Amino acid sequence: xxxxxxxxxEEISLPESWQRLPMIAGAIGLxxxxxxxMMGYGSKQFSFSYLTGFVYWLTLVLGGLFFVLLxxxxxxxxxxxxxxxxxxxxxxxxxxxVLFIPVVLGMHDLYHWTHADAVAHDPLLQHKAPYLNExxxxxxxxxYFAVWILVSMYFRRQSTRQDESxxxxxxxxxxxxxxxxxxxxxxxxxxxxxxxxxxxxxxWFSTIFGVYIFAGCVVSIFAFLILLVxxxxxxxxxxxxxxxxxxxxxxxxxxxxxxxxxxxxxxxxMLIWYANIPEETFWFEMRWEEPNWRxxxxxxxxxxxxxxxxxxxxxxxxxxxxxxxxxxxWMLFMHYVDIYWLVMPTLHHEAFHISxxxxxxxxxxxxxxxxxxxxxxxxxxxxxxxxxxxxxxxAFENP
Amino acid sequence: MADDRTAGNGAAxxxxxxxxxxxxxxxxxEFSSPETLMHACAKVRDKGFSDWDAHTPFPIHGLxxxxxxxxxxxxxxxxxxxxxxxxxxxxxxxxxxxxxxxxVISGKPFFSWPAFIPITFECGVLGxxxxxxxGLLILAKLPRHHHSLFNSERFKKVTDNAFxxxxxxxxxxxxxxxxxxxxxxxxxxxxxxxxV
Numbered sequence: 001x002x003x004x005x006x007x008x009x010e011e012i013s014l015p016e017s018w019q020r021l022p023m024i025a026g027a028i029g030l031x032x033x034x035x036x037x038m039m040g041y042g043s044k045q046f047s048f049s050y051l052t053g054f055v056y057w058l059t060l061v062l063g064g065l066f067f068v069l070l071x072x073x074x075x076x077x078x079x080x081x082x083x084x085x086x087x088x089x090x091x092x093x094x095x096x097x098v099l100f101i102p103v104v105l106g107m108h109d110l111y112h113w114t115h116a117d118a119v120a121h122d123p124l125l126q127h128k129a130p131y132l133n134e135x136x137x138x139x140x141x142x143x144y145f146a147v148w149i150l151v152s153m154y155f156r157r158q159s160t161r162q163d164e165s166x167x168x169x170x171x172x173x174x175x176x177x178x179x180x181x182x183x184x185x186x187x188x189x190x191x192x193x194x195x196x197x198x199x200x201x202x203x204w205f206s207t208i209f210g211v212y213i214f215a216g217c218v219v220s221i222f223a224f225l226i227l228l229v230x231x232x233x234x235x236x237x238x239x240x241x242x243x244x245x246x247x248x249x250x251x252x253x254x255x256x257x258x259x260x261x262x263x264x265x266x267x268x269x270m271l272i273w274y275a276n277i278p279e280e281t282f283w284f285e286m287r288w289e290e291p292n293w294r295x296x297x298x299x300x301x302x303x304x305x306x307x308x309x310x311x312x313x314x315x316x317x318x319x320x321x322x323x324x325x326x327x328x329x330w331m332l333f334m335h336y337v338d339i340y341w342l343v344m345p346t347l348h349h350e351a352f353h354i355s356x357x358x359x360x361x362x363x364x365x366x367x368x369x370x371x372x373x374x375x376x377x378x379x380x381x382x383x384x385x386x387x388x389x390x391x392x393x394x395a396f397e398n399p
Numbered sequence: 400m401a402d403d404r405t406a407g408n409g410a411a412x413x414x415x416x417x418x419x420x421x422x423x424x425x426x427x428x429e430f431s432s433p434e435t436l437m438h439a440c441a442k443v444r445d446k447g448f449s450d451w452d453a454h455t456p457f458p459i460h461g462l463x464x465x466x467x468x469x470x471x472x473x474x475x476x477x478x479x480x481x482x483x484x485x486x487x488x489x490x491x492x493x494x495x496x497x498x499x500x501x502x503v504i505s506g507k508p509f510f511s512w513p514a515f516i517p518i519t520f521e522c523g524v525l526g527x528x529x530x531x532x533x534g535l536l537i538l539a540k541l542p543r544h545h546h547s548l549f550n551s552e553r554f555k556k557v558t559d560n561a562f563x564x565x566x567x568x569x570x571x572x573x574x575x576x577x578x579x580x581x582x583x584x585x586x587x588x589x590x591x592x593x594x595v
Contacts, residue, residue, distance in 0.1 A: 270514070270516065313478075399458075
């Protein structure tokens with residue numbers, strides 16, 4: 001039964017119609033971001049809208065890094081055909097260093113604990129000052145980005161090197177190194193989520209918060225990969241390479257992490273609700289007392305868990321273009337609602353308020369991300385052509 | 400994977416004895432390798448047999464397709480039993496906490512549903528897992544004391560190193576002379592009739 005499946009060169013190069021993606025997406029991104037700067041909604045609204053958009057795309061990209069690390073760590077076979085795309089997604093991380101600058105510039109609008117006078121009257125913030133101070137904040141941010149960029153570049157480089165040499169030893173080395181890579185990924189992601197999101201409310205704390213953000217990373221990367229590959233297939237690439245068996249598996253993982261997200265989100269809520277200590281419960285009250293925020297909270301629970309759970313549970317949904325596209329688009333939308341729900345109450349807890357900036361910042365960062373992603377995809381093949389397990393992945397069928 | 404349903408097929412037929420030549424369960428054919436078995440299965444499937452089965456010492460990927468098996472119903476059992484577990488778990492806690500033995504716990508209302516979610520979830524898992532096992536046993540008509548195929552000495556190798564196809568006498572296409580010949584044609588190394 002072992003016969004080689006051949007891969008045609010047209011299928012693994014970026015389609016002609018995609019060559020202009022970097023230019024178009026980049027232009028839209030730049031214009032949206034410049035317009036966001038100019039619109040004059042005030043620096044506070046801009047900073048919060050920008051942080052929402054920044055975290056949205058960053059979590060997606062970190063999800064890509066997780067997928068690559070997981071692929072090697074679990075010694076997966078089926079996912080070889082989509083791994084290169086995830087590598088490209090994680091390859092956009094250097095862009096996010098540049099995109100982090102507005103967060104740094106807006107940090108006095110975002111983070112209450114950066115105001116010396118506020119800390120002076122707040123014993124709790126004084127107590128937390130050894131961790132929550134600006135110098136250490138910058139050192140940590142530099143460390144997170146350094147780890148992410150080094151790990152993602154290393155795995156991407158080695159994988160593309162294998163395209164030429166075909167050396168199976170590279171896979172072996174990457175499998176070994178994915179384990180420490182995963183540890184560093186987990187630690188940096190957790191502390192980055194504490195620094196950039198949880199410290200928006202510096203009095204509040206939740207040890208599970210990092211896991212919650214992680215769940216969002218994985219949900220968004222699978223939704224994004226599904227859409228990306230479906231679009232590529234629509235343009236004539238990867239037609240005979242990525243089959244419905246692969247989509248079925250990505251759909252299953254999307255479903256699994258939708259459940260995981262709910263599990264973690266509920267665990268966070270229930271412990272705080274049960275203990276009922278005001279230092280912790282105020283964070284949920286900010287998202288519950290005001291009627292529109294209450295609606296948003298219910299919408300998040302229903303839209304990010306109940307609806308996709310029952311929609312994605314049947315097999316055929318994950319094996320049809322239309323239904324899987326709908327599910328992936330919906331989850332990408334709900335991921336935005338999720339991040340918005342985490343960030344915005346700090347600014348607008350008195351009255352739910354949607355700003356035009358929320359959209360333009362999201363579009364701006366997303367445009368630049370797609371521009372860099374498109375540029376990376378132009379280089380080389382869309383799949384790791386000489387991966388030792390490529391044949392296994394091509395022939396993959398769900399048992 | 401294929402075994403649950405295929406065993407069901409075999410069992411369903413052996414229960415009814417109302418076929419032309421009673422006393423014969425059917426015919427058993429041995430194949431030398433998973434590959435030859437796979438090809439033979441595709442041919443038996445294309446010939447249009449319905450009451451037949453394949454027997455292997457280990458699961459073979461793709462055999463369900465070669466046999467033309469439809470999707471298993473086990474997942475339906477899991478869904479129904481899982482949802483029943485969820486409902487039962489919640490109702491049980493509601494009844495205990497509000498009707499049978501209402502207690503004020505940390506000043507919360509009697510029916511504090513968030514506190515009941517972990518148990519509800521676990522009941523759902525328990526129901527789903529039981530559904531999987533129950534569904535498997537029901538569809539495979541297990542447990543049972545005996546199956547006619549065990550009348551064959553040779554069939555004992557099925558847990559070790561032999562690959563078999565059995566076609567039952569009650570299949571409308573079955574013919575006591577033609578069917579064994581057909582099995583030999585498609586690559587069987589050994590064919591024998593099996594008594595009820």
